[in-house]
Amino acid sequence: MIAVTATFDPQDRDLRDKLAADAATLPGRPTPESFIAQQFIDAFARLGLFRFEPGPGSGGTQLALHLSSGAGPRRWPNADVTLEISLAGEPPISMVLFRRAHCGAAPCSPTDLADPTWYAQLFEHVIRQWPRGMFKHIVLTTTAHQEPGGQVRTVESVTEFGQRGDNTPSALFELMVGDDQIPIALCRDAPHQRWRGLGRYQGRSLPPEYEPSCWIDGKPAVVLNGNGTLTLVRAFLRTPL
Amino acid sequence: MSRLLLLLGVVACGHPGGVAPQSPPAPPREANETAPLAATMQVQFPVGPECHASATSDTGPPIAHAVCVAMQPGGPAEAVALRLATLDWQRSSSELLGALREVRVSSEDWYAVARVMEAHNPRAALALLDLPATTSDRGLLVEVRLSQLRLARQVEDAERLRRSRALMLELATDGAIRLRLVNELAALDERPLVAAICKSGADPELTWACAEADPKRLPDYLHALGALPVLTYADADRLRKLAGPWLPGLRCVDGSQLPPVGVSSLVAMQAPPAVDAVVIYHRLHDGAPDAQAQCLLGESAAACLTLVAQGNTCPMLFALADYIATLRASDRDSVLANLFSQKNELYVRLRNGSPDAAAVLLHLHLMLAEVLVDTPDTLKLRMPHYHTTQAYGFWSKQPRTEDFQVLLSPHLRDTVCKIDTCQQWCATGPSYRGCVQTCTPFLPDLKRACGPT
Numbered sequence: 111m112i113a114v115t116a117t118f119d120p121q122d123r124d125l126r127d128k129l130a131a132d133a134a135t136l137p138g139r140p141t142p143e144s145f146i147a148q149q150f151i152d153a154f155a156r157l158g159l160f161r162f163e164p165g166p167g168s169g170g171t172q173l174a175l176h177l178s179s180g181a182g183p184r185r186w187p188n189a190d191v192t193l194e195i196s197l198a199g200e201p202p203i204s205m206v207l208f209r210r211a212h213c214g215a216a217p218c219s220p221t222d223l224a225d226p227t228w229y230a231q232l233f234e235h236v237i238r239q240w241p242r243g244m245f246k247h248i249v250l251t252t253t254a255h256q257e258p259g260g261q262v263r264t265v266e267s268v269t270e271f272g273q274r275g276d277n278t279p280s281a282l283f284e285l286m287v288g289d290d291q292i293p294i295a296l297c298r299d300a301p302h303q304r305w306r307g308l309g310r311y312q313g314r315s316l317p318p319e320y321e322p323s324c325w326i327d328g329k330p331a332v333v334l335n336g337n338g339t340l341t342l343v344r345a346f347l348r349t350p351l
Numbered sequence: 352m353s354r355l356l357l358l359l360g361v362v363a364c365g366h367p368g369g370v371a372p373q374s375p376p377a378p379p380r381e382a383n384e385t386a387p388l389a390a391t392m393q394v395q396f397p398v399g400p401e402c403h404a405s406a407t408s409d410t411g412p413p414i415a416h417a418v419c420v421a422m423q424p425g426g427p428a429e430a431v432a433l434r435l436a437t438l439d440w441q442r443s444s445s446e447l448l449g450a451l452r453e454v455r456v457s458s459e460d461w462y463a464v465a466r467v468m469e470a471h472n473p474r475a476a477l478a479l480l481d482l483p484a485t486t487s488d489r490g491l492l493v494e495v496r497l498s499q500l501r502l503a504r505q506v507e508d509a510e511r512l513r514r515s516r517a518l519m520l521e522l523a524t525d526g527a528i529r530l531r532l533v534n535e536l537a538a539l540d541e542r543p544l545v546a547a548i549c550k551s552g553a554d555p556e557l558t559w560a561c562a563e564a565d566p567k568r569l570p571d572y573l574h575a576l577g578a579l580p581v582l583t584y585a586d587a588d589r590l591r592k593l594a595g596p597w598l599p600g601l602r603c604v605d606g607s608q609l610p611p612v613g614v615s616s617l618v619a620m621q622a623p624p625a626v627d628a629v630v631i632y633h634r635l636h637d638g639a640p641d642a643q644a645q646c647l648l649g650e651s652a653a654a655c656l657t658l659v660a661q662g663n664t665c666p667m668l669f670a671l672a673d674y675i676a677t678l679r680a681s682d683r684d685s686v687l688a689n690l691f692s693q694k695n696e697l698y699v700r701l702r703n704g705s706p707d708a709a710a711v712l713l714h715l716h717l718m719l720a721e722v723l724v725d726t727p728d729t730l731k732l733r734m735p736h737y738h739t740t741q742a743y744g745f746w747s748k749q750p751r752t753e754d755f756q757v758l759l760s761p762h763l764r765d766t767v768c769k770i771d772t773c774q775q776w777c778a779t780g781p782s783y784r785g786c787v788q789t790c791t792p793f794l795p796d797l798k799r800a801c802g803p804t
Contacts, residue, residue: 214710281527
């Protein structure tokens with residue numbers, strides 16, 4: 111579970127006040143902080159990889175969103191509003207949430223700052239870009255085990271890794287055992303990868319609860335021995351908004 | 352594996368095209384003589400005597416023979432592939448494929464057989480790939496298409512190569528697949544194909560991959576790079592290595608030799624800059640050390656002013672304001688004193704220029720008003736109400752999009768809009784001779800700028 115909190119730079123009172131006024135018309139009258147956190151959660155939950163909760167949570171992984179429109183005396187609406195995403199252990203990711211008024215390249219900012227489509231589109235673009243290292247430090251499992259043919263098995267179901275009904279990988283991962291690492295993908299019901307060791311692959315005797323991968327990003331240069339840590343390299347959205 | 356052998360065994364040994372049933376019985380096999388998969392197969396579908404005879408005599412219909420060879424102990428699937436590889440595909444591939452289609456083997460199994468055949472007979476492997484190419488499994492289809500393309504190049508089959516390239520494009524509809532294709536095809540130096548997949552240009556999913564896969568077309572990707580939702584100084588070095596020749600301002604990233612970007616030299620550029628350079632330089636300043644940030648903003652401002660001076664569109668008309676805002680106060684004073692001089696050619700050109708040119712000055716005066724609102728000063732240039740009226744004047748030349756008051760922060764509005772008379776005006780700033788007379792023409796504009804209170 112990832113706890114998502116949002117904060118505003120204390121000097122951006124005008125921005126927060128405007129967002130509070132706009133959000134006051136929404137059901138539940140969310141605070142600006144809870145509104146921003148929820149927009150993030152709504153977008154990133156679509157990956158099917160993580161579970162989020164708004165607020166500080168109870169000591170698990172913390173993800174902080176911070177809105178600020180600069181370090182000097184100029185503030186929104188005469189300066190761009192930057193959103194910074196910080197996850198413990200990872201370099202923060204910074205992006206422009208709103209451009210300043212009269213920015214010249216419409217749309218600069220939505221008229222209604224509490225318009226959910228604004229945030230949905232922005233976050234979808236962030237997911238599609240997948241900035242380097244995003245969510246890389248979250249350990250998804252430590253049970254990943256690579257077999258000689260290249261398959262990777264994990265105790266968890268592949269649905270835990272964002273893979274839904276079809277065979278196309280929905281994410282790329284990295285398996286690390288000790289200092290060695292390989293890129294992999296996980297998916298279901300596409301057994302052609304088992305033929306990588308055609309004629310030689312004899313199978314292994316891992317417990318049946320281990321669920322196999324079925325697709326590998328390139329031939330494995332090395333076979334990693336022992337259980338490894340699986341982390342995310344990038345994920346893909348299957349359907350646009 | 353077992354499924355392949357099972358089905359091949361059923362079809363080949365039980366099919367009318369198989370070997371005559373009068374063959375002698377097969378010799379008994381030991382239970383542990385084959386690999387586990389073959390052993391499983393043997394239990395469910397014992398090898399018929401006709402297969403054994405065919406395999407040992409090297410006669411009979413080719414497919415049945417190949418399959419029967421595969422039924423022998425020791426690497427059965429490889430044996431299928433190797434045997435199929437020896438057949439005369441060049442002469443009779445359609446006949447062979449027709450026969451093999453009758454064999455109910457899964458697409459992934461055929462693909463696996465073809466991969467083994469590659470090393471022995473690439474033409475045969477290429478032909479055999481027509482079988483798994485009918486799969487509905489898109490992950491497998493990517494593998495098949497890439498293999499087809501690679502083999503078609505290897506055997507120099509122009510027609511198949513053309514077809515492979517066309518079919519590859521049909522696959523490129525899904526994020527993971529498109530990204531994989533771009534990377535794989537770049538490794539194969541299939542630049543036109545990469546460019547075709549990347550044609551949309553504005554998809555953040557592919558922007559970096561496409562730009563890096565096809566650097567010769569980098570100008571085509573500059574707009575998409577500038578439009579990425581996340582683009583900061585952390586990307587500067589990566590971008591400089593990729594786009595240095597097209598984005599000369601990225602020399603700012605090398606902090607050892609930061610050229611000073613003075614306002615007087617902002618429009619001294621010889622070559623017209625790329626429109627997207629304005630955006631990229633500006634965005635890269637986010638997160639940069641102070642010197643690099645100022646340098647990048649200077650490059651952004653210079654590119655913007657050059658575009659405006661040439662009558663082109665600048666996508667960030669506030670670039671000059673942002674650059675001047677980063678200057679030290681003493682530098683800013685000298686720059687502004689120079690810029691606002693009636694003789695300054697740049698200022699005059701902007702003041703009398705297009706709405707875009709006026710917007711550059713609108714942002715400049717707005718920035719100064721906001722920056723100076725809390726700064727007691729001795730210079731006329733540092734009076735926020737003066738800059739507010741100037742900004743209003745240039746705003747009046749803009750196509751109307753919003754009220755001017757929207758552009759003013761509440762704090763600035765609270766401060767400057769309290770001024771009702773020139774005496775108050777002059778009392779809030781430096782006392783200099785003729786202040787009231789200077790103020791007189793500006794005061795009505797200040798009232799209009801502030802709007803109804």
